[in-house]
Amino acid sequence: MGNIKNIPFRIFCYVLMIVFLFIYLFPLFFVANTSLKTAQDYLLHPTSLTTTWSFGNYAVAWNKANFGAYIGNSVLYTAVCTVASLLLSLLIAFPISRKYIPFSGFLYILFLCGLFLPSGLIPTFQMVLNMGLYDTKLGYMLVMTGVNATSVFFFTGYFKSIPRELDEAASIDGCGYLRYIFSCIIPLAQPAMVSMGMLSMIGVWNDIVSSTIYLTSEANYNITRGLFVFTGQYSNDWTLTAAGLFIVAAPLIITYIFGQRYIVDGVMAGGLKG
Amino acid sequence: MEGNAKSPAASPMPKRRRHIRTFPVWVVFLCMLPGILHYTIFRLFPSTMTAVLSFTDISGIPGSSWQWIGWANYKEFFILQNIRDLKAALGRTAIYSLSVTLIQNALALLMAVILNGKFLKGRNFARAVYFMPVILGAAVVSTIWKLIFSTPTGPIYLFMKNVLGMENPPAILSSYSYAFPAVIAAQIWQNMGYSMVIFLAALQNISADLYEAAYIDGANEWQVFWKITLPLIWSAVTVNTLLAIIGSLQSFELIMTITRGNFNTSTLGMMVFATAFGGNGATASGGTVAGMRQGYAAAESMVLFVGVLVVTVISQAIMKRMEADQ
């Protein structure tokens, strides 16, 4: 709609778009502006544009919040959990989409249940506790890895577009199953992998609930947990908090700028096929 | 393959199978096994065990004894808690879920329809901006809003004071009246882009010819929206509604990070977390509980689960009915 030359309607659209741009950009802009002020400047003129350009806030926040240690953890968690989740989901989705094993339909529904099941927060905690994995990096990664229902769902749909004849040709040529998956299916499914991978990365990087529950030693903190604790300790210094916030958000924003298409594709496809 | 079918004795394969056999089933299954095991251990099993633990008085303190206590946790939840506050807490959960679902989807639909207009310059930029908070996550989003609502140097406070001329503006995030709406607003701000993108995907599937035909027939934008757009994207509306209901009923990240459950902002999801792992808002009255009462938290969790289930079924039925009406 909107292809006709209805001028009032077009103006209405522009106004609304700009109002919403303001609602979405102003908070980010305000935080960015605050992060570049000195504490004194912020107390005296909280809303004025920064004139002090105190980039030093970033260095101070980095050191005080101990982000240097946490960012390594976050990268580790994100990398391991994303790769593991993708692999596990892929190895499940592929045979299901091909019905290579009995009860494929049942399995499919079983994994879809994951979308609706209660989180099981408490038994998971008890289990991790009793396995001796509490407050360990391994325990946290085990909890954060997941055969994500959305991924299974998304991959199953995607694999249907890969011709079955390919499987047959490969198996006739004597290509092993795993080799086939790694050398043929994964390259073919690359866009789907990237989409789901990015969604999973964002989820793990941003996790705050599980890290609050499972990571209690500073040595194991991820960066969002670090940010949360930091804001608690320095809530009187908004300039530092704002700088800390941007340090945590920076990798996300960069990922987003470069991978926007994949991320949005993943979300769109997930929603449509539902 | 037909050859196989003609001589069933030669092949045990069922007739329906039209493809040649590719990889050995056991290899395929072996490769699935880690995923199935992980899913069973870390997803299915805990979800089911929640129901079991809700009949115990297990705590988060290691090595402490526990026992089966029947329905005592449920009785405590429904009878011992202050009924007025319990109603209020359940009401808050409903309001949170309802307002997030309705407002978020209405705004998302509006923005999607607008951004779908090909004439609009900068619509790709706008789409990217609206979607951004989705990827920022609760820790970052909550900190942004804590700064925006902060007193007495936050922009909202200063706006109320200097522009609206209020003498003594409320401290939004530490007020019994305003903290909860503020958290809802933050939740909508964060997730509107997600719903919008799903709507956009549905809108892009509608053929432009349909619109042109309608406009030639003299329909205006309003009529086109109700008669053409909405019916054609109804499945996206259903999906978004379900996602928002389920998501908002269970989500508490922003409540936990913005108000920590203080000032009557605790919903059932937050109560479960606070009861199990400590913190404010563990009870309907906003208090804490001593020790990590995980059996009790599991019971709360079951109440929430049944709630989600009922609401999902009802809303699904309503959506079906509305679809039929169109």
Place this chain on the structure above:
Amino acid sequence: MKHLRKILCMLMAVVMVAALTACSGGTTGGKATPAPGADANDPAQTNGSGSDASGAKSVEVLTWSNAATVEYLKSIADAFHTAYPDYTLSVNEVPSAEIDQVIQTRISAANVDIVSFQTFSKPQQDWNKASIDKPAWQQYIDEGLLLDLTDKDFVKNYNLDTLMGNAYNDRLYSLNMGTVAYNGLFYNKAIFTELGLTVPKTWDEFIAVCEAVKADGKYSVLSAGAADQWPLNMFANAILSGNYGDDVEQIGMKLLTGEMKHTDPEIMLVYNCMEQFASYLEPGVTGIAYSDAPGRFAAGNMAMYADGSWSAPDILKANPDIEFGYFPLPGVAARADGLDPQYAIKYDLSFAVPSNAPNQDGALMFLTYISQKDVYTAFLNKVAGFSSTQDGVTLENDFLNSLMPGLQKPCLNAEMYIYSPKGVGEYGSGQFSFLYLKTLGGPLTAAELAQKADEDFDTARKALESLNN
């Protein structure tokens, strides 16, 4: 979502099966599997306390964010390592709001050697068993998770009478590092001098001081870190303690059992004082975060600031030039014994050793180390907010010494005595909460709030009865 119906059916089935299993599970109790780290002395298993290159084991100390304490503990790490070369010290700091939760989780993980508590108050006992839950500290002790420190040598360095005030069943499970007065107000000496004011000794004098500052108009009268809620509740308790001292113990019991009501004159007096107190708090006070507040007082344009004496170092840090004092919030009537208003105290920073600590020996060595008179004295001087629990310690801190007249007959703060029954509604669980008061922008008058608190207490008692029958 064409699969929705199938999914829902399966979920229903799963829940029903689970419920059946649970119900048929019988009523036999169980002992949960012992916590990980039962064999906690194996350092390889616990990631928290690794060994450093020289083979020294780290003593993991967990405490809440208090700049002065944390800085001091970190500053003695080297000296401790020199004195006990087998051990190193590692200080873990968490925000005060999260300390209970983190203590619990770290004890669960068995990767902490020393945890920090405050006063062990309000234990579950026979008379209140039905109405309250066991506090977390009591659960730890009853489960045998905290080490009994009573017979350790380092305890002999302290004034035993004082320490035993924080004992449980006559045994010591935590080593208190100092008591703290927190029913007082900081006041800016320059402003008091300028306006010709003196430290108030009665409630009426206190109100007169507030009025004088208000009439002058140059300075804000009174502030607090009200956004965190508890700093205000602290002053509801201060009013209780100021008026009733240790009699609050009886009042707390009677309120819980229903013998006394919030609308009784004794308690109404507290509510009315609260209402008055709240009316002098600066506009927008409910938005001021606790961590912000000391710095705002230090800026010098505020006459009085409501906080515990532990904030003195923070104020000085924000503005080393400010001259300030601290006085106890007075009661309405003068004290019967003729003394000036006295402080209400609590046992602040108290170290306990989890029995599953991976480095228990190190933890005890650390307590031995910090209990030595010179180290302990240095600690108090540095932290500058605690009063000594050892005898014969001379402090060089003027601020601490200025508190002495108010510490002749200190009482335990009302916070240690006031209970909320299980299942009580919000007006009862936030009992004495300033934030409901109209004078702070809330919905209720003092009388209405007391009325609501009574109703909530009654409802809770009735619910408990109906549940127990």
